[in-house]
Amino acid sequence: MNSFTSVFRGYVAAFLATLLSGLLVSVGLTEAKLRLHVLPNDSFTDYKRLFLHGTSTVAAFGDSHVASGLVNQPEIDNLGQASDTLITALEKAKVRAARGGLKLIILQADPQMFSAYRLKANQQDRISILSRENDPPLAMLRPEYRQYLMQFWWSAISGPLAVFSPLHQTEGAPEVSFHSRPLQEQRKEALLRVQLHAPIPNPQMTPLAQRYREAIEYFLHRGIRVCLVAFPVTSHYREATAGVASFGEAKLFFAETAMALGVPYLDYTDSLPDCSFGDSDHLLHEAADEFTHRVLRDCSAGKRLSP
Amino acid sequence: MLFHEPTFLFLFLPLTLALYVLARRFACQETVVIVLGTASLIFYGWWNPCDTVLIVASILFNFLLGHQLRTRVGLGGGRFVLLTGGIAVNLLVLFFFKYLAFAIESINMLGLGSFESRSLHLPLGISFFTFLQVAYLVDCYRGETKKTGIAPYFLFVTFFPHLIAGPLIHHREMIPQFGRKSARIWSDLSVGLTIFGIGLFKKLIPATQMGRWADSVFDGAAAGILPTLFESWIGVLCFAFQIYFDFSGYSDMAIGLSRMFGIRMPINFASPYKAVNIIEFWRRWHMTLSRFFRDYLYIPIGGNRSGSARSLGNLLIVMLCAGLWHGADWKFVIWGGLHGIFLIFCHGWINLRRRFVGGTPLLPAWLGVFLTFIVVLVAWVPFRADSMATARVVLEGMLGLNGVTLPIHYAALFGGAVDWLFICGVDFAAMTAYAGGWQIVWLLGCLGFVWFLPNTQELFRFYRPGIILLGQDYRASGLPRWLAWRPNLVGGLVGGLLVAYLCFLAIQGNPGEFIYFRF
Numbered sequence: 094m095n096s097f098t099s100v101f102r103g104y105v106a107a108f109l110a111t112l113l114s115g116l117l118v119s120v121g122l123t124e125a126k127l128r129l130h131v132l133p134n135d136s137f138t139d140y141k142r143l144f145l146h147g148t149s150t151v152a153a154f155g156d157s158h159v160a161s162g163l164v165n166q167p168e169i170d171n172l173g174q175a176s177d178t179l180i181t182a183l184e185k186a187k188v189r190a191a192r193g194g195l196k197l198i199i200l201q202a203d204p205q206m207f208s209a210y211r212l213k214a215n216q217q218d219r220i221s222i223l224s225r226e227n228d229p230p231l232a233m234l235r236p237e238y239r240q241y242l243m244q245f246w247w248s249a250i251s252g253p254l255a256v257f258s259p260l261h262q263t264e265g266a267p268e269v270s271f272h273s274r275p276l277q278e279q280r281k282e283a284l285l286r287v288q289l290h291a292p293i294p295n296p297q298m299t300p301l302a303q304r305y306r307e308a309i310e311y312f313l314h315r316g317i318r319v320c321l322v323a324f325p326v327t328s329h330y331r332e333a334t335a336g337v338a339s340f341g342e343a344k345l346f347f348a349e350t351a352m353a354l355g356v357p358y359l360d361y362t363d364s365l366p367d368c369s370f371g372d373s374d375h376l377l378h379e380a381a382d383e384f385t386h387r388v389l390r391d392c393s394a395g396k397r398l399s400p
Numbered sequence: 401m402l403f404h405e406p407t408f409l410f411l412f413l414p415l416t417l418a419l420y421v422l423a424r425r426f427a428c429q430e431t432v433v434i435v436l437g438t439a440s441l442i443f444y445g446w447w448n449p450c451d452t453v454l455i456v457a458s459i460l461f462n463f464l465l466g467h468q469l470r471t472r473v474g475l476g477g478g479r480f481v482l483l484t485g486g487i488a489v490n491l492l493v494l495f496f497f498k499y500l501a502f503a504i505e506s507i508n509m510l511g512l513g514s515f516e517s518r519s520l521h522l523p524l525g526i527s528f529f530t531f532l533q534v535a536y537l538v539d540c541y542r543g544e545t546k547k548t549g550i551a552p553y554f555l556f557v558t559f560f561p562h563l564i565a566g567p568l569i570h571h572r573e574m575i576p577q578f579g580r581k582s583a584r585i586w587s588d589l590s591v592g593l594t595i596f597g598i599g600l601f602k603k604l605i606p607a608t609q610m611g612r613w614a615d616s617v618f619d620g621a622a623a624g625i626l627p628t629l630f631e632s633w634i635g636v637l638c639f640a641f642q643i644y645f646d647f648s649g650y651s652d653m654a655i656g657l658s659r660m661f662g663i664r665m666p667i668n669f670a671s672p673y674k675a676v677n678i679i680e681f682w683r684r685w686h687m688t689l690s691r692f693f694r695d696y697l698y699i700p701i702g703g704n705r706s707g708s709a710r711s712l713g714n715l716l717i718v719m720l721c722a723g724l725w726h727g728a729d730w731k732f733v734i735w736g737g738l739h740g741i742f743l744i745f746c747h748g749w750i751n752l753r754r755r756f757v758g759g760t761p762l763l764p765a766w767l768g769v770f771l772t773f774i775v776v777l778v779a780w781v782p783f784r785a786d787s788m789a790t791a792r793v794v795l796e797g798m799l800g801l802n803g804v805t806l807p808i809h810y811a812a813l814f815g816g817a818v819d820w821l822f823i824c825g826v827d828f829a830a831m832t833a834y835a836g837g838w839q840i841v842w843l844l845g846c847l848g849f850v851w852f853l854p855n856t857q858e859l860f861r862f863y864r865p866g867i868i869l870l871g872q873d874y875r876a877s878g879l880p881r882w883l884a885w886r887p888n889l890v891g892g893l894v895g896g897l898l899v900a901y902l903c904f905l906a907i908q909g910n911p912g913e914f915i916y917f918r919f
Contacts, residue, residue: 100887101586107892108593108899115900209620233907242908277812284808288831293623333808336829 122249155201158324202321204343205290283329297346320392440558469540502728567668568688582662592660599652607645614639632797676768716740
């Protein structure tokens, strides 16, 4: 073999060896991270159980505002999930309604459901994941983890030894209030959130608005009451939305829909002080507990709060 | 099964490579060709097995017709009828699948009728395999082909690295390569793996990131959110980089994959945003398509042989056809038309300059690069927008007609100047398409990449990465020797690690298909 060939042969050998070992180490560490740290504390299994087998007569659907704003209790199954689009939330509600036993559906009525990034999000597999019977052999290939694979990978690769050490329990540690952060930081975070959440203009004209109305009619037709809820946000978030007309248009759409279909519309946007929030638009657990009782009480009473 | 998908990376490619190495080691070259042809057909059928019927029928038809054209020299005018008929059949099939619905919609739109249109399933790569076979037929007629067997011809059409999105290869440069065994398997593997890795990087990292940001502007505009001045420019810039890295990445992957199997593909992409004028841009962007249109449309319709006015008209026709080749939509025709107009202006400018100041350039090269980049950006707007209404909104935004907005939190940075900016029409409000300072860093990084870094073939110039086209001779690159790629142990280790990272990223999924995949 001449030196020309041996140089290339060495290069290919080194390339393939590091490629394969890099992949093996990455797969091994990421899988270990998921199995040792993520799966034992993962709420997804609980969520899936609740979705498939929950028996409460009230169920709530929506994105992280719902997921963090309400607390599971015997009388309510909180089926809100972070980043769920309105279509996903409506489809989940339909699947849950088809199982029977539901008397009241709490549907999110927040403007960000009409934001551009939500409208174009492709979540076709979100419901199929929930009804999947068999999981892939590797946890990292489960769709719910696979979409965040690089984050798990980075977390595992940046502290490989920590992957195999016991996880520090954070349960019981006090949550940090948004209010306790510097004022400038609060304002900036709220502004960035509002930029992301800004609905498209004239949301009431979109096909999604029509689907929302039709879904409510569908539930009412099946004898299930519906309650539309706009979740609380901080004062900084509200200030930032004041300059964006489409927030007002979206709220008006929800209010008019509720009026037209004769269902309650509860707008809690400014109902809680900033100290109740973990960030610009998500409630702390303690506040969520109280808020859940309030929503249940108001929805059950068919109370109507004007926007 | 795209090149950056796990099925391809972890199943198809290793298996095909292993079979190729075994066939190459223990069997004759004909067997190697059959192995690669079979693998390519499986690759093509993976999306829709029914499509294989069409491609196989097309191959058989064109192969037999090519044989007739080549052998029946004494047929006289009959050969021309055969050629015309063959081209017509190819173009009719393409028209039926790709343009029929568009034609019907256009007739309805012009009020010339009211026909029902139904979009048909578009067989993958139909534009590519139709055009390369039309070129084959024409060359058979001209007597510029050599006798070839069905297996090399089949592989020439179906060879999986080029099948779905080019390069638009030519039989003269490919079929002879299938007949000889490459003696340098290790150098082919080294160069091929590394170039493939570079392409994978371009597709999975910058193209994907830029695509997300471009989508937020164009999809927002389509949904009714008027993009303001900075949002519009950010959106168009992001798309310009998305299509650059997407297509350049695909071309690198195709060239790299092909090289792993000992086959050299034509270079298809040579730093197009470094072009000093639009003529040069088309010698650097999708070079194999430019070559096809030059050889099989521009020259046959007269080229520059009938005076300058006629040649500029021919150029416009070619560019309109090139636009239509990209998709059955008026927006692509407009894109092609814009480029045609730019080319006409550029030729006019060069003629004027020659007449009055000789060959001396009137503009510094950097200004030429900048101006070319700007006009290319403008033309990308209709190309990317999903309708002409969206394109208009984005173009208006680029002119500042939708207002000038800065992110709300930037107001604090300007301090006392805020009031003055407000008087000048600058507003501080929510910018849905703005992704923070990190986005600016990305854009500057991409600009630096496309303007200042050497391209893949320049990096690999000592190892003949591809076939030189349109005068873009990478061997003449001024790249210092120490910067050019050379195989060594450290390079192999680093390259392997980076590709491992990219493969892991590929498992995560969702980078989307290649833009040219749709054509």
